[in-house]
Amino acid sequence: MEALQKATKVGFASTFSFFLKAQNFHWNVIGPDFLEYHELFGNIYEEVYSSIDGFAERIRSLGTYVPASLSRFNMLSQIEDQNEILPKEQMVAQLLEDNEKLITILKLIYDVAEQNGEHGFSNFLAERMDAHRKHGWMLRSSIEGIQNAS
Numbered sequence: 001m002e003a004l005q006k007a008t009k010v011g012f013a014s015t016f017s018f019f020l021k022a023q024n025f026h027w028n029v030i031g032p033d034f035l036e037y038h039e040l041f042g043n044i045y046e047e048v049y050s051s052i053d054g055f056a057e058r059i060r061s062l063g064t065y066v067p068a069s070l071s072r073f074n075m076l077s078q079i080e081d082q083n084e085i086l087p088k089e090q091m092v093a094q095l096l097e098d099n100e101k102l103i104t105i106l107k108l109i110y111d112v113a114e115q116n117g118e119h120g121f122s123n124f125l126a127e128r129m130d131a132h133r134k135h136g137w138m139l140r141s142s143i144e145g146i147q148n149a150s
C-alpha cells in the first residue's frame with residue numbers, strides 16, 4: 001500500500017503539472033491561427049482540471065495526504081515546467097511528449113493498484129489513461145500535416 005501511495009502522489013503531481021502547462025500554452029500561444037491552438041490547449045487543460053479534485057480525494061481514500069503546494073508538486077512531478085514562450089508547433093510537440101509520459105506513469109500506478117486489489121482506483125486510472133489517449137490524438141493530429149510537410 002505504501003508503494004501505491006507514493007506512486008499515486010507522483011502521478012497526481014505530474015497530472016497537475018501537465019494541466020498547468022496546457023493552461024500556460026492556452027494563455028501564451030501566438031500566431032495567425034491563434035484561436036485554433038488556444039482552443040485545443042483550452043479543451044485539454046479543462047478536461048484534465050476536471051479530474052484533479054477526484055484524483056486528490058482518491059489519494060485521501062488510500063489513507064494518505066494530498067501533495068498540494070507548488071514546492072511539493074515541483075518535488076514530485078515528472079513533467080518539467082516550461083518557462084520559455086515556444087512557437088506553437090513546439091508547444092504541441094512538447095505537450096504530446098508529456099502526455100505520453102503521463103500515460104506511462106498512470107499505467108505504472110494502475111499496475112500497482114491492481115496488485116493491491118484497489119480495483120475501483122485502477123478503474124479511475126484506466127479512465128484517465130483513456131482521456132489522455134484522446135488528448136494525444138488531438139495534439140498529434142494538429143502537427144501531423146506540419147511534420148509531413150517539412
Ligand SMILES: [Fe+2]
Pocket residue numbers: 026042
Ligand atoms: Fe481561457
